[in-house]
Amino acid sequence: MAGKLRTAVLGATGYSGMELVRLLGRHPRVEEPLVLRRATENSEAAAPLSTMASSGQSQSVPFSWDALQKHAVELLFLATPHELSRELAPEARARGMRVVDLSGAWRLKDADHRRVYGFKDANAEAAAKLDADAVYGLPELNAEEITGAGLVANPGCYATSVILALAPLVSARVVDREHGIVSDSKSGVSGAGKEPTARTHFVSVADNFSAYSVFGHRHTGEILEQLGMESSELIFTPHLLPIPRGILSTIYVYLNDDMRAEQVESCFREFYHSKQWVRVFPSPNLPQIQDSVHTNFCDIGLTLDTDGRRLILVSCLDNLLKGAAGQAVQNMNLMYGWDEGEGLH
Amino acid sequence: MAGKLRTAVLGATGYSGMELVRLLGRHPRVEEPLVLRRATENSEAAAPLSTMASSGQSQSVPFSWDALQKHAVELLFLATPHELSRELAPEARARGMRVVDLSGAWRLKDADHRRVYGFKDANAEAAAKLDADAVYGLPELNAEEITGAGLVANPGCYATSVILALAPLVSARVVDREHGIVSDSKSGVSGAGKEPTARTHFVSVADNFSAYSVFGHRHTGEILEQLGMESSELIFTPHLLPIPRGILSTIYVYLNDDMRAEQVESCFREFYHSKQWVRVFPSPNLPQIQDSVHTNFCDIGLTLDTDGRRLILVSCLDNLLKGAAGQAVQNMNLMYGWDEGEGLH
Amino acid sequence: MAGKLRTAVLGATGYSGMELVRLLGRHPRVEEPLVLRRATENSEAAAPLSTMASSGQSQSVPFSWDALQKHAVELLFLATPHELSRELAPEARARGMRVVDLSGAWRLKDADHRRVYGFKDANAEAAAKLDADAVYGLPELNAEEITGAGLVANPGCYATSVILALAPLVSARVVDREHGIVSDSKSGVSGAGKEPTARTHFVSVADNFSAYSVFGHRHTGEILEQLGMESSELIFTPHLLPIPRGILSTIYVYLNDDMRAEQVESCFREFYHSKQWVRVFPSPNLPQIQDSVHTNFCDIGLTLDTDGRRLILVSCLDNLLKGAAGQAVQNMNLMYGWDEGEGLH
Amino acid sequence: MAGKLRTAVLGATGYSGMELVRLLGRHPRVEEPLVLRRATENSEAAAPLSTMASSGQSQSVPFSWDALQKHAVELLFLATPHELSRELAPEARARGMRVVDLSGAWRLKDADHRRVYGFKDANAEAAAKLDADAVYGLPELNAEEITGAGLVANPGCYATSVILALAPLVSARVVDREHGIVSDSKSGVSGAGKEPTARTHFVSVADNFSAYSVFGHRHTGEILEQLGMESSELIFTPHLLPIPRGILSTIYVYLNDDMRAEQVESCFREFYHSKQWVRVFPSPNLPQIQDSVHTNFCDIGLTLDTDGRRLILVSCLDNLLKGAAGQAVQNMNLMYGWDEGEGLH
Numbered sequence A, B, C, D: 001m002a003g004k005l006r007t008a009v010l011g012a013t014g015y016s017g018m019e020l021v022r023l024l025g026r027h028p029r030v031e032e033p034l035v036l037r038r039a040t041e042n043s044e045a046a047a048p049l050s051t052m053a054s055s056g057q058s059q060s061v062p063f064s065w066d067a068l069q070k071h072a073v074e075l076l077f078l079a080t081p082h083e084l085s086r087e088l089a090p091e092a093r094a095r096g097m098r099v100v101d102l103s104g105a106w107r108l109k110d111a112d113h114r115r116v117y118g119f120k121d122a123n124a125e126a127a128a129k130l131d132a133d134a135v136y137g138l139p140e141l142n143a144e145e146i147t148g149a150g151l152v153a154n155p156g157c158y159a160t161s162v163i164l165a166l167a168p169l170v171s172a173r174v175v176d177r178e179h180g181i182v183s184d185s186k187s188g189v190s191g192a193g194k195e196p197t198a199r200t201h202f203v204s205v206a207d208n209f210s211a212y213s214v215f216g217h218r219h220t221g222e223i224l225e226q227l228g229m230e231s232s233e234l235i236f237t238p239h240l241l242p243i244p245r246g247i248l249s250t251i252y253v254y255l256n257d258d259m260r261a262e263q264v265e266s267c268f269r270e271f272y273h274s275k276q277w278v279r280v281f282p283s284p285n286l287p288q289i290q291d292s293v294h295t296n297f298c299d300i301g302l303t304l305d306t307d308g309r310r311l312i313l314v315s316c317l318d319n320l321l322k323g324a325a326g327q328a329v330q331n332m333n334l335m336y337g338w339d340e341g342e343g344l345h
Helices: A015-025 A063-068 A084-094 A109-115 A124-133 A137-146 A157-171 A220-229 A259-272 A322-335 B015-025 B066-071 B084-095 B111-116 B124-133 B138-145 B157-171 B219-227 B262-270 B321-335 C014-026 C066-069 C082-094 C111-117 C126-131 C139-147 C156-173 C219-227 C261-271 C326-337 D016-027 D065-070 D082-094 D111-117 D125-132 D137-148 D159-169 D218-229 D261-271 D326-335
Strands: A007-010 A034-036 A060-062 A077-078 A096-101 A151-153 A181-187 A234-240 A247-254 A279-280 A299-304 A312-316 B007-010 B034-036 B060-062 B075-078 B098-101 B151-153 B181-187 B233-241 B247-254 B278-280 B298-304 B310-317 C008-011 C034-037 C060-062 C075-078 C098-101 C151-153 C180-186 C234-239 C248-255 C278-280 C300-303 C309-315 D006-009 D034-037 D058-064 D075-078 D096-100 D151-153 D181-189 D234-240 D247-254 D278-280 D298-304 D311-317
Touching: A015 A077, A015 A322, A034 A063, A077 A084, A077 A322, A084 A096, A084 A124, A096 A322, A109 A220, A109 C066, A137 A157, A137 A322, A151 A279, A157 A181, A157 A220, A157 A247, A157 A259, A157 A299, A157 A312, A157 A322, A181 D261, A220 A234, A234 B247, A234 B310, A247 B181, A247 B233, A259 A279, A259 A299, A259 D311, A312 B233, B007 B015, B015 B075, B015 B321, B034 B066, B075 B084, B075 B321, B084 B098, B084 B124, B098 B321, B111 B219, B138 B157, B138 B321, B157 B181, B157 B219, B157 B233, B157 B247, B157 B262, B157 B298, B157 B310, B157 B321, B219 B233, B219 D082, B247 C060, B262 B278, B262 B298, B310 B321, C008 C014, C014 C075, C014 C326, C034 C066, C075 C082, C082 C098, C082 C126, C098 C326, C111 C219, C139 C156, C139 C326, C151 C248, C156 C180, C156 C219, C156 C234, C156 C248, C156 C261, C156 C300, C156 C309, C180 D181, C180 D247, C219 C234, C234 D247, C234 D311, C248 D181, C248 D234, C261 C278, C261 C300, C309 D234, D006 D016, D006 D137, D016 D075, D016 D326, D075 D082, D075 D326, D082 D096, D082 D125, D096 D326, D111 D218, D137 D159, D137 D326, D159 D181, D159 D218, D159 D234, D159 D247, D159 D261, D159 D298, D159 D311, D218 D234, D261 D298
Parallel strands: A007 A034, A007 A077, A034 A060, A077 A096, A096 A151, A181 A234, A279 A299, B007 B034, B007 B075, B034 B060, B075 B098, B098 B151, B181 B233, B278 B298, C008 C034, C008 C075, C034 C060, C075 C098, C098 C151, C180 C234, C278 C300, D006 D034, D006 D075, D034 D058, D075 D096, D096 D151, D181 D234, D278 D298
Antiparallel strands: A181 A247, A247 A312, A299 A312, B181 B247, B247 B310, B298 B310, C180 C248, C248 C309, C300 C309, D181 D247, D247 D311, D298 D311
């Protein structure tokens, strides 16, 4: 095992954390990850759904800085609530570890956008420094910064689906941003977390569909910052789908000038030319959630109205893979100079 | 049974037709409906899903004009494909029956809008006359015309959800129509009909979600005509939900001037003041599909952005009831001067 | 409203309680029920899923004996945990109210069977007396006792599906009980209650299926007592289905002697001759869950092997109606001498 | 690519065929498989659900013996209807290819059991010879015969789940076979095939559950033959689950003599000691469908009644992997002397 990267995962009982441990466990350049358990994660939650005879599953140990040091962990994955990530990331950096954080703790540069989280940092100075240093870990946009980053803020699942669909057009300045963009996004239930609540009860979700966090979802700030847009230029509305996993965003855009569908498609093909984890569909074909679930792909399709101005984009991904754990591994691959596809096929 | 209305249903093997027969069967002012079978409806399809011992279900007879005459049918419900409705409705009218048609055959006044259906009328003159006479059967908008109508064109399920959400605002001229309205609509699978296809196979639908008929769904024309809007003022995008029944439309509107949420809500409350089948939710609460499924209600909620201009409407209904069979019964109630709620609670 | 029965429901925030309030609210012989709230039912839980504008839904009041007295409640429905039912039922009886209890508190006569619940009665004497007085509220078996009962113990949902399928054959002594009967039963998730748990989380249930409480489910005692059978004569295994509601039991029986399917079917038809809420399917047709959901029917079908000895019974019902609230109303109808179908169609 | 096995798949548009092409495409010892198309498979069916831009998916060619010869195919997988497998397998053998057939065409040795398929062989002699030569491809039971086989009959999905659960006990002669074994089995919808039918329509399956093929399912013969049992010793009842994939069998067994759970569990552990694709759960834990879906494992658990005689076995697998394509690859691994796990992790 000499030469393999030593990683640890804190928060492995959540859906993203479980996927992450699974992905790291079969990654060819990584040692079996150290799985850490928070004090609040009781043994029941830490156990798999059914106790198997011959489980090869990683055994977890209680979290401590000593445990991390003892295992000489080089890269720490935090799949923890954002409050805990705010607390642990500065210390981990101070101790020389690189960090990939899957929460919303370090994604936002703009203090106004951060306000929605209500962070209460014990050490405000250290937090401010890390806010500045943290790199938004969307590999298709920020590969270079990720390569050298000490702390990578893994993007939100919704944000990934929206940013990847809009970046090529916004970057090419063909979008009428002043007109306003609408992203009507829909997510499976694992996006709402593993905590049992009235909202995630099977009987509440099955045979149902609903909008939530209208005009106020936390991922909005990420989208605006990464695309360099103003709040007035975007409406982002999440909905809860009665499926376990997957996100589909239907995005409504007005173009500045008349275009042909091939031109729009070319814009995407050029932008994602060398990016292995984005698949552009030939217009007017649109992706479905089944296409990308259980993969690390973000699938993007587009249909242009006959008027040449009104454009509909559809973007799909698996919220636990390209929207969380898969993207975290993709970021790790960049951080250590490996191919972005390592361990993700 | 003297004095009760004599009705017939053609197309009772489809989902809407089945619901209609069920509703008519328990309507206090209607005789047990005559259920007619088309030649192409084989006996297997005509049978209920499982053959019950003591089924009180209406027995079907082959369709013929003689059968209708023999039973002295006064009101004929057509739950047939639109081609067949184009063929049968003129004859039924000529024979003195009133007709409620659940297909798209008679909903559109504008020949351009009708083109998407590709009607091929044997008797073009009779069809043109009926195109002019037909009344669009949305009771909350057209109650008076429905009361006297010979042919009522029962609205599309999607169209009902969108029109009812927009009519109060468009009527009050508070919507910035030029900016463009987006309706991102989602429907359960029964809306796609009972025909087994690759698209309606359980394995294609479950754990999936997809957009379809982008920039081209047939219900678009209905929405535009009823709201008096231009094609450039609306984008309507249907999606397929992995649930059996229910529609939710998320509608994005820019207002002409800043408003307060209470003002927008008042606009709805006044418009639907005496309408028993529309429920307006107190802003910012939004309806969910579970609220309206298995009822004849259309539920409408709204959330206004803090900017006072960007408005999100959510409209829910059961596509087989308020979106089809329930609305057909509501239309019948109006046509015969009964309370709109008769037989629908 | 003079002359209508005055009822109250305690526990209206659970699934069965909600259905019960709905059924009583439209029952022609019952006043709008008084809805009582336990101290532990917080206001959020007491509210409907989404707060509606014009909700006609019954408002709840805190539970107290005074409230019951003030409203002159004649019949009290307890949709409460069994511990609470053990506590409240004796007091309610002492105060002169009749009681229908939907929990497992009063269903079992045999102290051995009761042991699985671990009742801790403050007043053991009163409890013992009521244990003796309580009538098992399965109307198809115990109509006469129910009519005069002070306390009706509404049966378990699984137990109802199994007992109704076996009673005609056990009663006719055609079953080889010594050989052993197997009931492989499957229930939708509402049967597991409204409490959000890891087990009822959408992601745990969807795309899944599992057995539980093997050789130890609480409903086993009810089945044995009502059929007069020994523990060694029955294996009852519950499973969790990824659907909101409905139960299907597949029951395996060996007959004492060779029979023809018509003979077995006749046995059922005679037994349920005058019973409106049991539908016997013509052999070899078998019911499906969709047939009985949203109705108060228990559907029963049977297929006999060509050997004339091995018999498979399939029994379906809606666990919240015939398996809970519907049956409670059916019991009320019997208690007050009304038709068993009142308010249930 | 020299040295890798050359394979072909006929029937790649079905669910099992698609999985098989996917598995072979990433198998380290196999060349990209040749995908063959039958005349009746139209191009639409042959296309993936949505047409992707950069699909690396194998292109299919029309089936012909010449195409097979031209590509020097050594191993032919038939994922075809059994009638076609009866026709093609003898010819493929005559041409020197080895064959793995996924249909029911060659699984049964007993002519009585075969009768349910109603085979009509053009060349009865060749068919009879192959009936004798074919090896039932259940690797955990028949590894040695599979290694040398020319034609491997890949087992039925239900049969695999039942046989693997019973084989250790039947082999150890601890089962009271005369008493009769009941297997109550439940399968996801992909087991019913990709053909759109009234039965596989989303609206028929969702929120539903049903038994089918009672006392007459085709997999019964396989189970009896592999376990050396008589028809009177087994009742096997399939049910349709509202999930895309996965099988769970609940199996009821009476033991000849009292045993302790550890003894029964030991019986399983010894039998599957060196078998990597069967996981035995520690009693009384039972597997769930989610545990084995998307893997090639068959998971088995057991709970013994306190009487020491009545035993419940639960067996789970993915019907498209261990129940079809995965097992076909496992068989290929054995046929060519590779580790049984190659290409299946």
